Amino acid sequence: MRSLHVAAAVACLAVAQLGAAALQQAAPALQERDFLSRTRRITVEGRRSGEGYYSADGKRMVFQSERDPANPWYQIFTLDLTSGDVKKISPGIGKTTCAFFRPNSDEVLFSSTHLDPKSKQYQDEELAFRASGKQRRYSWDYDPEMDIFVLNEKTGALKQLTTAKGYDAESAYSPDGQWIVFTSMRDAYSRPLNPTEKNALEKDPSLFADIYIMKADGTGQRRLTTELGYDGGPFFTQDSQRIVWRHFDESGLLADIWTMTLDGKDMRQVTTFGSMSWSPYQHPSGEYFIFSSNKLGFENFELFIVDTAGTKEPVRITYTDGFDSLPVFSPDGTQLSWTSTRGGGQEGQIFLAQWNHQKAMEALKNAPLRIVNTR
Amino acid sequence: MKRALLIAGFVAYSASLYAQAPAAVASRTKVHVTTLASDQLEGRLSGSVGEQRASAYIVSELQRIGAKPLPGQAGYTVPFEFTAGSKDGGSWVRLGGRLTQRFDQRAEVQALSFSDNVDLGDTPVVFAGYGIVVPDSQGFAYDSYATLDVKDKVVVVLRYFPEEAETKTKAILARYADLRYKAMAARQHGAKAILVVAGPNSPNAGEIIPMTFDTALAGSGIAAASISSRVADAMFGALGDPAKTLKAAQAALDDANPHATGFAMPDVTVTLHTDVIREKRTGHNVIGYLPATLRSSLPKPWVGIGAHYDHLGHGESGSSLAEKADMGKVHHGADDNASGTAAVLAVGERLAAQPRARHILLQFWSGEELGLIGSTAYVNAPAVPLDQMAAYVNFDMVGRMVDNKLSVQATGSSPVWARLIEQANIAAGFDLQIQQDPYQPTDVASFNQASVPCINFFTGTHVDYHKPSDTADKVNYEDLDRVVDFAAAIVKRVGDAPEPPQFTKVDQKTDTAGRAGVRLFTGTIPDYSTEVKGLLLSGVIGGGPAEQAGLAKGDIIIEIAGQTIANIYDYTYALEVLKIGQPAKVIYLRGTERKETSLTPAARK
Numbered sequence: 014m015r016s017l018h019v020a021a022a023v024a025c026l027a028v029a030q031l032g033a034a035a036l037q038q039a040a041p042a043l044q045e046r047d048f049l050s051r052t053r054r055i056t057v058e059g060r061r062s063g064e065g066y067y068s069a070d071g072k073r074m075v076f077q078s079e080r081d082p083a084n085p086w087y088q089i090f091t092l093d094l095t096s097g098d099v100k101k102i103s104p105g106i107g108k109t110t111c112a113f114f115r116p117n118s119d120e121v122l123f124s125s126t127h128l129d130p131k132s133k134q135y136q137d138e139e140l141a142f143r144a145s146g147k148q149r150r151y152s153w154d155y156d157p158e159m160d161i162f163v164l165n166e167k168t169g170a171l172k173q174l175t176t177a178k179g180y181d182a183e184s185a186y187s188p189d190g191q192w193i194v195f196t197s198m199r200d201a202y203s204r205p206l207n208p209t210e211k212n213a214l215e216k217d218p219s220l221f222a223d224i225y226i227m228k229a230d231g232t233g234q235r236r237l238t239t240e241l242g243y244d245g246g247p248f249f250t251q252d253s254q255r256i257v258w259r260h261f262d263e264s265g266l267l268a269d270i271w272t273m274t275l276d277g278k279d280m281r282q283v284t285t286f287g288s289m290s291w292s293p294y295q296h297p298s299g300e301y302f303i304f305s306s307n308k309l310g311f312e313n314f315e316l317f318i319v320d321t322a323g324t325k326e327p328v329r330i331t332y333t334d335g336f337d338s339l340p341v342f343s344p345d346g347t348q349l350s351w352t353s354t355r356g357g358g359q360e361g362q363i364f365l366a367q368w369n370h371q372k373a374m375e376a377l378k379n380a381p382l383r384i385v386n387t388r
Numbered sequence: 389m390k391r392a393l394l395i396a397g398f399v400a401y402s403a404s405l406y407a408q409a410p411a412a413v414a415s416r417t418k419v420h421v422t423t424l425a426s427d428q429l430e431g432r433l434s435g436s437v438g439e440q441r442a443s444a445y446i447v448s449e450l451q452r453i454g455a456k457p458l459p460g461q462a463g464y465t466v467p468f469e470f471t472a473g474s475k476d477g478g479s480w481v482r483l484g485g486r487l488t489q490r491f492d493q494r495a496e497v498q499a500l501s502f503s504d505n506v507d508l509g510d511t512p513v514v515f516a517g518y519g520i521v522v523p524d525s526q527g528f529a530y531d532s533y534a535t536l537d538v539k540d541k542v543v544v545v546l547r548y549f550p551e552e553a554e555t556k557t558k559a560i561l562a563r564y565a566d567l568r569y570k571a572m573a574a575r576q577h578g579a580k581a582i583l584v585v586a587g588p589n590s591p592n593a594g595e596i597i598p599m600t601f602d603t604a605l606a607g608s609g610i611a612a613a614s615i616s617s618r619v620a621d622a623m624f625g626a627l628g629d630p631a632k633t634l635k636a637a638q639a640a641l642d643d644a645n646p647h648a649t650g651f652a653m654p655d656v657t658v659t660l661h662t663d664v665i666r667e668k669r670t671g672h673n674v675i676g677y678l679p680a681t682l683r684s685s686l687p688k689p690w691v692g693i694g695a696h697y698d699h700l701g702h703g704e705s706g707s708s709l710a711e712k713a714d715m716g717k718v719h720h721g722a723d724d725n726a727s728g729t730a731a732v733l734a735v736g737e738r739l740a741a742q743p744r745a746r747h748i749l750l751q752f753w754s755g756e757e758l759g760l761i762g763s764t765a766y767v768n769a770p771a772v773p774l775d776q777m778a779a780y781v782n783f784d785m786v787g788r789m790v791d792n793k794l795s796v797q798a799t800g801s802s803p804v805w806a807r808l809i810e811q812a813n814i815a816a817g818f819d820l821q822i823q824q825d826p827y828q829p830t831d832v833a834s835f836n837q838a839s840v841p842c843i844n845f846f847t848g849t850h851v852d853y854h855k856p857s858d859t860a861d862k863v864n865y866e867d868l869d870r871v872v873d874f875a876a877a878i879v880k881r882v883g884d885a886p887e888p889p890q891f892t893k894v895d896q897k898t899d900t901a902g903r904a905g906v907r908l909f910t911g912t913i914p915d916y917s918t919e920v921k922g923l924l925l926s927g928v929i930g931g932g933p934a935e936q937a938g939l940a941k942g943d944i945i946i947e948i949a950g951q952t953i954a955n956i957y958d959y960t961y962a963l964e965v966l967k968i969g970q971p972a973k974v975i976y977l978r979g980t981e982r983k984e985t986s987l988t989p990a991a992r993k
Binding site: 054057059094097099356357365 | 791792806807809810811812813814815816817818819820821822823
């Protein structure tokens with residue numbers, strides 16, 4: 014789950030909207046249809062679906078969906094983008110999240126709690142709870158039993174890549190298929206915590222989340238970020254030379270987009286957007302990132318693009334109320350897929366649209382220079 | 389589409405941006421729509437010459453694509469009788485007992501449209517308060533009959549619901565205050581007749597209830613009439629008890645105190661004659677089928693696809709939204725629903741050329757605009773047993789797609805729909821709006837009622853809805869053909885699946901009994917096709933309270949009289965508890981601006 018639990022703190026509305034006026038002033042009369050056309054909804058079944066990622070040939074997508082009648086949580090599915098056939102590839106026990114195809118292979122990775130001996134029990138409890146008709150506010154619990162696995166679709170073999178206690182997820186392969194970048198909260202479980210930290214862990218374990226890297230076989234796991242605050246949602250840039258991720262401040266309310274090298278050096282801030290900006294993903298041209306931000310309203314996440322170096326202010330892409338986030342481009346750069354509530358209701362589903370790269374480049378060119386203030 | 393939903397209001401812009409590669413075979417949808425929506429077909433009113441011409445065209449097309457009449461039938465048309473209008477043929481009431489007084493003027497007594505025609509001799513009378521019975525399932529105890537014995541008696545009840553009750557109570561009672569619902573409650577308690585009077589504290593105080601358009605073929609099993617306050621006062625006066633005047637009796641009930649009850653009226657009897665004249669006409673459904681080509685014996689071997697082909701004629705049925713200058717002109721109904729009719733023919737033509745594991749019924753309904761009469765008549769006397777139908781797929785207004793948006797409705801009727809729709813949409817690529825609710829104002833509701841898994845396709849409303857200007861040149865044929873492709877893929881999968889879809893019963897969100905609760909007039913035209921938080925207005929009625937309050941098309945009402953409005957249901961409930969003539973605070977959004985105004989509801993007759 015590259016998503017986050019948005020606590021509805023009203024106080025931060027003001028913060029989130031800082032600079033919104035400036036943004037509106039600068040914005041020419043662009044609309045969603047300048048960038049997106051033939052918007053279509055590609056998931057329908059189940060309570061919610063999200064985080065769809067393309068295979069390297071663009072012919073398939075792997076995504077998470079709550080649609081397995083025997084499991085109340087996300088399970089991982091592949092979707093054939095020609096036939097519409099859908100196949101479940103996760104174990105069906107416990108929670109899963111954040112899948113990604115390994116380029117040029119039969120392998121798919123995802124995170125799962127199925128090895129937790131209690132996960133079946135939790136699952137049955139949750140099913141009974143939902144059957145009772147009750148509902149609870151959606152939240153993501155950063156299950157410390159979550160580990161990263163890789164499935165060979167041909168052989169069916171499932172291999173565990175991480176074992177550390179603490180949430181290991183939000184992982185992606187490098188375009189050359191040799192590396193995996195991921196998010197882990199293992200720091201909170203691997204050393205004695207002082208009382209302040211213990212308290213923080215109970216309240217919100219994501220404070221301990223940092224970016225890690227490992228080889229595709231799971232060896233050489235290395236921590237890249239150390240600052241307090243949720244570092245997560247990392248992906249490689251198209252040239253496999255850098256990692257893009259989002260860094261939250263300690264309050265958990267403000268986040269910006271950053272990049273760094275594969276050894277955790279040369280950290281550069283790409284946005285100073287005064288809002289919750291997250292889920293960055295680079296266009297195959299390498300020219301810009303697309304990301305999601307609640308700049309225009311605390312619970313209204315819209316998509317924005319920003320040039321890779323972050324010299325300009327972001328350009329708004331979506332103009333639809335509700336949740337628009339977790340964007341990815343198709344490998345050929347002609348399509349955008351993202352998770353949205355635009356189909357109605359509170360639950361996200363996966364959407365897809367034709368992407369106008371020309372228009373995006375033009376809009377970035379016309380965007381004002383970034384106002385850099387101290388973070 | 390039936391006008392229980394009145395709607396309108398989108399600016400259509402070119403959807404050609406979203407055009408797919410042209411279909412391999414030229415589609416005939418444009419020919420179908422242009423023919424059906426032509427002046428010669430005169431708006432295809434049920435039971436009219438225009439309907440006959442339309443049905444003749446559909447029959448010729450069915451023959452062309454190789455569809456056959458149903459087994460055992462010589463032709464494709466299936467007639468059904470319906471009531472095109474009703475009037476009072478001379479009802480009267482005579483009070484006996486302590487007094488003798490006869491009333492036969494229409495201003496004093498008039499049958500309700502659903503009344504049985506009866507002659508009732510000197511019968512004892514019971515005043516049953518508001519005559520409201522809230523079902524136990526609602527967890528709210530209110531039963532006007534709890535302490536009364538009304539068997540074989542005449543009950544006198546107040547119109548509407550307790551006026552002074554607190555808002556929440558009112559909202560519940562209003563749902564069970566519909567005249568038909570009150571009549572049913574009286575009948576279930578054994579009453580012979582129900583007389584309704586609008587109390588002095590209520591809207592339309594003391595007045596007779598106008599005869600409403602009712603398509604019922606016969607009465608509802610009880611004599612039902614509206615009486616004026618003059619008649620009611622005469623009855624209460626005969627009691628000789630100043631505590632038991634009509635006004636006092638209503639006042640005692642108006643806070644909805646469950647302990648305030650009705651009472652017998654020992655000194656009064658009623659002799660009653662009710663006479664409702666119903667004008668009968670004959671409409672025609674058109675049905676053909678494509679026999680299965682594969683020798684297999686699948687369970688539930690039939691799949692239905694259908695659309696209503698009737699429309700509003702020259703607007704005589706009353707649901708026309710024509711501007712003054714256009715009243716009486718042909719209502720072409722190109723989108724509503726020549727488009728759906730064309731889609732059924734086109735899907736049928738497609739499937740006719742493919743192997744089929746199930747029989748495909750091609751069903752064209754009349755009487756939809758008058759209240760789903762044709763499809764209701766069909767499910768009451770189905771040509772193919774309903775439990776032999778694997779599924780039913782309906783099209784109602786599929787010709788005006790904008791921005792690639794397609795609504796698929798009633799998907800809650802079976803768990804298979806989500807999967808089938810998801811799969812078919814990978815190729816079709818629509819921006820789908822999924823609505824699970826099967827209680828839609830179109831023929832899909834008739835099949836849902838009959839426990840047949842069903843879905844409906846809908847491309848949204850527009851400014852020409854129910855107006856003469858709904859013409860063939862405004863239909864978006866490229867996208868109509870995409871809907872045909874999409875639906876054909878889904879029907880094919882359902883038709884060839886070894887296991888038929890399972891039916892799921894969806895609970896109705898509101899109780900239909902509550903419609904008459906809306907007794908006031910606000911002049912808003914809600915847009916039912918766009919999902920927003922709040923109530924989006926597709927227009928306001930000229931000179932109505934909403935217009936006077938400054939509301940306009942595009943405004944989103946989010947609060948009325950302190951009640952938050954999240955959807956149309958909230959709005960309906962909120963309306964029920966407003967007071968006529970009493971200003972209510974309305975908070976609404978215009979663009980991003982939050983505004984406030986005061987709206988004073990008027991009485992709906």
